[in-house]
Amino acid sequence: MKRIAIIGGGISGLAAAFELEEQRRAGVELEYTLYESSPRLGGVLRTEKIDGCVVEAGPDSFVTEKPWASDLCHRLGIGDQLIGSNDSHRKTYILTRGRLVEMPDGLMFMVPTKILPTGLSALFSWKTKLRMTRELFHPPRAVDRDESVADFVQRHYGREMVDRLADPLLSGVYGGESATLSVRAVLPRFAEMERTHGSLGRAMFAARKKMGKGPRQSAPALFTSLKDGMQQLAESVRARLSADSLLTNATVQAIQPEAGGWVVSAGMQSDHFGAVLLALPGLAAANVLRLTSSRLADELAAVEYSSSITVGIGYDRDVRHSLPPGFGFLVPRSEGKRLLAATFMHNKFPHRAPEDRALLRCFFAGRNAEQVWSLSDDQIVGIVRNELQQIIGLRAEPLFARVYKWKSAMAQYSVGHLERLERIERLRQQLPGLALAGNAYRGIGVPDCVRSGRDAAKLALQS
Numbered sequence: 001m002k003r004i005a006i007i008g009g010g011i012s013g014l015a016a017a018f019e020l021e022e023q024r025r026a027g028v029e030l031e032y033t034l035y036e037s038s039p040r041l042g043g044v045l046r047t048e049k050i051d052g053c054v055v056e057a058g059p060d061s062f063v064t065e066k067p068w069a070s071d072l073c074h075r076l077g078i079g080d081q082l083i084g085s086n087d088s089h090r091k092t093y094i095l096t097r098g099r100l101v102e103m104p105d106g107l108m109f110m111v112p113t114k115i116l117p118t119g120l121s122a123l124f125s126w127k128t129k130l131r132m133t134r135e136l137f138h139p140p141r142a143v144d145r146d147e148s149v150a151d152f153v154q155r156h157y158g159r160e161m162v163d164r165l166a167d168p169l170l171s172g173v174y175g176g177e178s179a180t181l182s183v184r185a186v187l188p189r190f191a192e193m194e195r196t197h198g199s200l201g202r203a204m205f206a207a208r209k210k211m212g213k214g215p216r217q218s219a220p221a222l223f224t225s226l227k228d229g230m231q232q233l234a235e236s237v238r239a240r241l242s243a244d245s246l247l248t249n250a251t252v253q254a255i256q257p258e259a260g261g262w263v264v265s266a267g268m269q270s271d272h273f274g275a276v277l278l279a280l281p282g283l284a285a286a287n288v289l290r291l292t293s294s295r296l297a298d299e300l301a302a303v304e305y306s307s308s309i310t311v312g313i314g315y316d317r318d319v320r321h322s323l324p325p326g327f328g329f330l331v332p333r334s335e336g337k338r339l340l341a342a343t344f345m346h347n348k349f350p351h352r353a354p355e356d357r358a359l360l361r362c363f364f365a366g367r368n369a370e371q372v373w374s375l376s377d378d379q380i381v382g383i384v385r386n387e388l389q390q391i392i393g394l395r396a397e398p399l400f401a402r403v404y405k406w407k408s409a410m411a412q413y414s415v416g417h418l419e420r421l422e423r424i425e426r427l428r429q430q431l432p433g434l435a436l437a438g439n440a441y442r443g444i445g446v447p448d449c450v451r452s453g454r455d456a457a458k459l460a461l462q463s
């Protein structure tokens with residue numbers, strides 16, 4: 001009977017446990033134990049129901065294009081609970097010199113695919129618009145080394161595009177800054193487009209033309225979530241696992257190879273397993289591996305993380321009707337605010353707030369989160385209210401406000417990340433029976449974490 005330990009009960013570890021449970025039910029002789037240091041499973045997937053509103057403390061949804069989280073929901077039998085974003089109301093604003101400017105239609109990340117809306121938009125100066133036109137003539141380019149997203153975008157569209165669009169968009173996803181994030185790890189498709197087409201604009205037009213030739217299908221919603229919130233995914237996995245396999249309040253201090261397997265030490269207990277799957281953030285994985293391989297531990301610890309704060313804030317019907325239409329706004333760092341983004345959750349998804357409520361989700365990350373980290377929740381809510389007043393003129397008294405702090409939870413794939421992953425993989429292969437999953441490696445989004453857990457479970461089983 002193969003015994004496998006999973007360390008970490010976030011969505012990566014839960015997806016791994018689900019995979020093993022399915023194999024067990026299919027007749028494979030195996031046993032698994034999941035160790036989670038906190039009292040609850042789900043990691044950063046946490047949802048609260050407040051005043052009829054579904055308030056997400058961590059992720060609010062995932063990108064529909066990446067299928068692994070939706071697939072997991074279907075396998076769990078909760079496919080009917082999936083909800084798509086209300087894309088017909090999708091409008092996002094960028095704070096530009098103190099006022100909200102709508103992102104023009106047809107922008108694919110920062111690549112314009114519709115000439116008229118971009119040409120008429122107040123988001124960009126004429127200089128940037130001219131660069132967009134010139135960009136169409138960039139020849140294919142073989143780049144032999146990684147670079148930052150900021151350098152890459154600047155080469156194509158200039159500095160203004162970095163400040164107004166690339167940086168705020170990446171802050172919203174990674175909580176990081178385009179000056180340090182790796183273009184190859186974070187925007188691999190764009191790096192490839194540059195290699196094959198040179199111009200990103202031309203590459204997009206070519207891709208659209210190709211798509212246009214196929215049978216017309218209605219586009220799926222851009223984002224997907226669950227009716228009762230993202231925690232529903234974690235809870236549904238937990239319900240499928242055998243309760244005896246789940247250890248909460250169980251912090252693993254170390255894992256060490258011994259007698260053809262691994263010894264896992266948690267508190268005063270040690271247990272022996274054939275394989276160990278670490279589903280932990282980089283630094284936590286490094287800490288438990290330190291005694292076994294200091295080189296692997298150093299590489300894992302070098303994957304940087306940023307901290308983030310979300311604030312769920314509820315208002316009444318009048319506020320709901322007074323807000324600008326759309327999904328919310330992003331704030332470039334150059335605007336000098338502490339908030340990086342606010343999402344109008346009641347517009348973005350159905351089932352998020354009753355008709356007579358407005359639900360906003362406000363977001364701080366990286367340097368901006370560090371600046372307010374040590375303040376009390378009331379003080380942080382005070383900053384949110386003050387900046388909402390400055391940005392959208394919102395003065396009303398909230399019905400409720402909740403602050404959620406996430407210390408070093410979002411991985412930052414800095415320049416050279418893919419080379420680091422190769423070194424990590426070589427070192428891991430020297431430790432038979434060790435598998436790695438989580439957001440430190442090939443994607444920080446929920447679907448990527450689900451895929452990484454599933455694949456690591458298969459690897460642990462084969463080892």
Ligand SMILES: Cc1cc2nc3c(=O)[nH]c(=O)nc-3n(C[C@H](O)[C@H](O)[C@H](O)COP(=O)(O)OP(=O)(O)OC[C@H]3O[C@@H](n4cnc5c(N)ncnc54)[C@H](O)[C@@H]3O)c2cc1C
Nearest residue numbers: 008010011012037043044058059060252438439444445446
């Ligand atoms: C505020 C925020 C918003 C986000 N928004 C989105 C979004 O909208 N869409 C999206 O797709 N992604 C989003 N993400 C990213 C995504 O949610 C995460 O990358 C993903 O959920 C991480 O899952 P995980 O299981 O790898 O890690 P975690 O959720 O961090 O879980 C790791 C678990 O390991 C446990 N642990 C740590 N050390 C030990 C130990 N020594 N022993 C035992 N257990 C231990 C921890 O307690 C934790 O439960 C967001 C992340 C954050 C923080």
